[in-house]
Amino acid sequence: EDKTSMARGSLIVLEGLDRSGKSSQCAKLLSYLQSNGLSVEGWRFPDRTTAIGQMISSYLLNESQLDDRAIHLLFSANRWEKRALMERKLKSGTTLIVDRYSYSGVAFSSAKGLDLQWCKAPEEGLIAPDLVLYLDIPPEKAAERGGYGTGRYEKLEFQKKVAEYYYALRDSSWEVVDGCLEIKAVEEKLRELAMNCILKCQNGKPLVNLWL
Numbered sequence: 001e002d003k004t005s006m007a008r009g010s011l012i013v014l015e016g017l018d019r020s021g022k023s024s025q026c027a028k029l030l031s032y033l034q035s036n037g038l039s040v041e042g043w044r045f046p047d048r049t050t051a052i053g054q055m056i057s058s059y060l061l062n063e064s065q066l067d068d069r070a071i072h073l074l075f076s077a078n079r080w081e082k083r084a085l086m087e088r089k090l091k092s093g094t095t096l097i098v099d100r101y102s103y104s105g106v107a108f109s110s111a112k113g114l115d116l117q118w119c120k121a122p123e124e125g126l127i128a129p130d131l132v133l134y135l136d137i138p139p140e141k142a143a144e145r146g147g148y149g150t151g152r153y154e155k156l157e158f159q160k161k162v163a164e165y166y167y168a169l170r171d172s173s174w175e176v177v178d179g180c181l182e183i184k185a186v187e188e189k190l191r192e193l194a195m196n197c198i199l200k201c202q203n204g205k206p207l208v209n210l211w212l
């Protein structure tokens with residue numbers, strides 16, 4: 001029996017404030033793992049390619065208005081519509097590097113003033129990440145990077161609240177990485193943490209659901 005084809009892939013999520021470096025580090029980690037011969041895909045939430053994703057995209061661009069709870073549930077639905085595919089990929093041995101996930105969903109909506117438990121409820125039953133790589137950066141420093149644009153949430157006071165809720169959501173899957181280090185130094189830390197996680201999953205770490 002071919003053991004490698006039985007081994008499952010890992011669900012690895014990058015989280016952090018806007019401009020913390022998630023998208024750049026996802027791309028670097030993805031190409032590193034691919035160049036090591038691993039089966040790996042890069043995903044991101046919101047997934048703007050679906051019908052729900054297009055509603056979210058227009059909301060984020062301030063092109064449409066939605067009730068706070070309605071948009072929260074759309075973000076969650078956008079993860080639910082990908083759940084079955086996610087499980088199939090992981091079980092068939094593909095590792096997923098995911099740019100934002102349920103923690104973004106809860107932190108952003110809670111920062112608007114919605115109840116934390118209410119925000120967590122629709123995420124329950126989604127696949128729990130094996131590893132959350134949290135790029136830690138003070139909101140003031142993040143704001144200095146390229147400056148915030150016109151995005152709905154790109155305001156310093158709001159980002160400070162998001163940071164507090166992220167902090168409250170930390171669980172055993174989290175590794176906090178200093179996002180203020182040089183890009184190369186962050187990249188090296190993420191490589192090591194990701195490789196450790198992938199090995200644990202290959203060696204039988206069970207797949208479980210949120211919330212841990």
Ligand code: Z5A
Binds near residue numbers: 017024045
């Ligand atoms: N949202 C939500 O409300 N609910 C949900 O469920 C989900 C999301 C999933 C989606 O934005 C928005 O939706 C987001 C949360 C909300 N809110 N906002 N705003 P997005 O994910 O599409 O946002 P983005 O614009 O793609 O990414 P970002 O978060 O703003 O940035 P990032 O991906 O973390 O950073 P980056 O693009 O990799 O880097 C930013 C800049 O910093 C760039 O110029 C880099 O070269 C520079 N950089 C990166 N790393 C470093 C280091 N180490 N040193 C110096 N400079 C660096």
Ligand code: MG
Binds near residue numbers: 022023024099
């Ligand atoms: Mg990004």
